[in-house]
Amino acid sequence: MDGTDHIGRGTLHDELVDRLRDMIVEGDLAPGSKVNEQSLCERFAVSRTPLREALRSLAGEGLVVLRPRRGAAIAEVTRQDLEEAFPILGALEALAGELACQKITDAEIDRARALQARLVAHHRAEDLQGYSATNAEIHRLIMSVANNPTLARMLKSLDGRVRRARYLVNMSGARWAAAVAEHEEILAALEDRDSARLGAVLKLHIANKLASLCEQLEI
Amino acid sequence: MDGTDHIGRGTLHDELVDRLRDMIVEGDLAPGSKVNEQSLCERFAVSRTPLREALRSLAGEGLVVLRPRRGAAIAEVTRQDLEEAFPILGALEALAGELACQKITDAEIDRARALQARLVAHHRAEDLQGYSATNAEIHRLIMSVANNPTLARMLKSLDGRVRRARYLVNMSGARWAAAVAEHEEILAALEDRDSARLGAVLKLHIANKLASLCEQLEI
DNA sequence: AATCTAAATTCTGTATACAGAATACGTTGT
DNA sequence: ACAACGTATTCTGTATACAGAATTTAGATT
Numbered sequence: 001m002d003g004t005d006h007i008g009r010g011t012l013h014d015e016l017v018d019r020l021r022d023m024i025v026e027g028d029l030a031p032g033s034k035v036n037e038q039s040l041c042e043r044f045a046v047s048r049t050p051l052r053e054a055l056r057s058l059a060g061e062g063l064v065v066l067r068p069r070r071g072a073a074i075a076e077v078t079r080q081d082l083e084e085a086f087p088i089l090g091a092l093e094a095l096a097g098e099l100a101c102q103k104i105t106d107a108e109i110d111r112a113r114a115l116q117a118r119l120v121a122h123h124r125a126e127d128l129q130g131y132s133a134t135n136a137e138i139h140r141l142i143m144s145v146a147n148n149p150t151l152a153r154m155l156k157s158l159d160g161r162v163r164r165a166r167y168l169v170n171m172s173g174a175r176w177a178a179a180v181a182e183h184e185e186i187l188a189a190l191e192d193r194d195s196a197r198l199g200a201v202l203k204l205h206i207a208n209k210l211a212s213l214c215e216q217l218e219i
Numbered sequence: 220m221d222g223t224d225h226i227g228r229g230t231l232h233d234e235l236v237d238r239l240r241d242m243i244v245e246g247d248l249a250p251g252s253k254v255n256e257q258s259l260c261e262r263f264a265v266s267r268t269p270l271r272e273a274l275r276s277l278a279g280e281g282l283v284v285l286r287p288r289r290g291a292a293i294a295e296v297t298r299q300d301l302e303e304a305f306p307i308l309g310a311l312e313a314l315a316g317e318l319a320c321q322k323i324t325d326a327e328i329d330r331a332r333a334l335q336a337r338l339v340a341h342h343r344a345e346d347l348q349g350y351s352a353t354n355a356e357i358h359r360l361i362m363s364v365a366n367n368p369t370l371a372r373m374l375k376s377l378d379g380r381v382r383r384a385r386y387l388v389n390m391s392g393a394r395w396a397a398a399v400a401e402h403e404e405i406l407a408a409l410e411d412r413d414s415a416r417l418g419a420v421l422k423l424h425i426a427n428k429l430a431s432l433c434e435q436l437e438i
Numbered sequence: 439a440a441t442c443t444a445a446a447t448t449c450t451g452t453a454t455a456c457a458g459a460a461t462a463c464g465t466t467g468t
Numbered sequence: 469a470c471a472a473c474g475t476a477t478t479c480t481g482t483a484t485a486c487a488g489a490a491t492t493t494a495g496a497t498t
Binding site: 049052053056060062069081084085091092094095099148149150151154 | 230233268271275276279280281287288300304306307310311313314318367368369370373
């Protein structure tokens with residue numbers, strides 16, 4: 001141990017991108033704060049070259065803002081950003097759902113049912129942690145059935161920006177119950193392989209999330 | 220003049236991204252070909268640092284593939300890529316259309332009408348160049364009315380990847396006529412501020428583009 | 439005290455240097 | 469002739485060096 005957060009596997013660039021993204025999403029690097037290249041270099045025991053490349057990558061994901069000749073800053077989470085991102089998230093999730101409907105197998109529907117059961121159980125037990133994990137797994141299942149890596153990549157990038165906001169607030173009880181109900185509908189649409197309905201439900205699901213989030217953030 | 224393609228304005232990185240993107244989209248850098256950092260550095264009279272940062276940015280846009288320890292290559296234009304990208308493009312353009320419907324002013328509808336008239340005129344005159352320019356302007360108008368910069372950025376990045384394919388083939392006469400007809404419908408939906416219809420038409424418009432493209436590319 | 443200006447410091451953008459991995463090449467043995 | 473191996477070369481990833489822009493600090497002026 002030498003006090004620094006030394007980095008090992010793969011290329012420094014890739015490792016840095018992952019680490020920094022986590023730090024940003026989890027609020028470790030505060031929105032709006034200026035990035036001091038040198039102190040981050042010391043923190044990770046790394047030179048400026050890979051760090052700067054990592055900042056560029058994160059700028060591509062919208063987590064970092066780069067102003068020429070005046071350095072990098074952590075992107076703010078503004079209401080405007082969220083209002084821009086959520087409809088896109090809705091449209092893309094809806095697309096994923098529609099694609100998934102066309103391709104889903106009976107076995108995968110069974111798996112979706114099992115996940116939904118777990119989701120309900122977590123809600124009953126008021127286990128938010130478990131709920132979130134299962135929720136993420138359901139969305140991952142849909143993405144993997146949709147089988148569109150490009151779509152998956154874009155969703156992941158958008159999701160990073162939004163997760164940051166979700167990290168700040170917990171769901172209200174009412175919102176949680178509603179979310180579970182929406183997930184029942186999502187499952188039903190999947191079982192019927194009803195693209196249009198699934199798309200609509202997912203869009204609504206996301207829109208509701210935004211509303212609840214903005215309310216809680218008071219922005 | 221010193222034989223090199225020397226670079227001036229702004230930061231080298233930004234300039235390089237723009238130049239390289241154009242070169243890739245226009246086929247100047249062949250899909251699948253390995254990128255030789257050194258020769259590109261000489262070409263632009265630039266050191267490796269900004270060039271490598273530019274390659275990273277383009278990798279984020281999906282135009283370049285970066286394999287650790289074995290360098291960069293220009294991304295291929297595969298049928299699979301196109302089939303992944305087009306539904307996303309469709310969903311996003313549809314979203315842009317729906318947003319635009321909710322916000323468009325009478326003056327902007329007039330402008331759309333004028334552009335549509337020019338589109339038809341270009342088609343009559345068989346002026347593909349002019350047609351393409353006007354076509355792009357219509358899509359830009361919709362994007363600007365939709366007023367969602369995040370969406371605009373994502374569409375631009377996706378569009379770069381697709382434009383490359385379009386660059387390779389010209390529209391067939393039949394497809395061209397159909398495209399003009401679809402644009403009539405787009406205008407009509409805009410005039411009625413009918414979100415659902417505009418979304419549907421745009422989705423179809425994009426889907427047809429893909430079909431025609433794949434057919435012509437024989438992939 | 440407040441404002442303006444100028445020197446000093448910090449920070450960014452770019453170039454260059456260097457070590458180790460990947461690749462190309464030639465040699466040897468069969 | 470061909471395969472396997474070892475060497476030489478090229479190329480990538482990272483560190484460091486340096487010039488000029490931006491920012492801060494200190495001092496001068498009103």
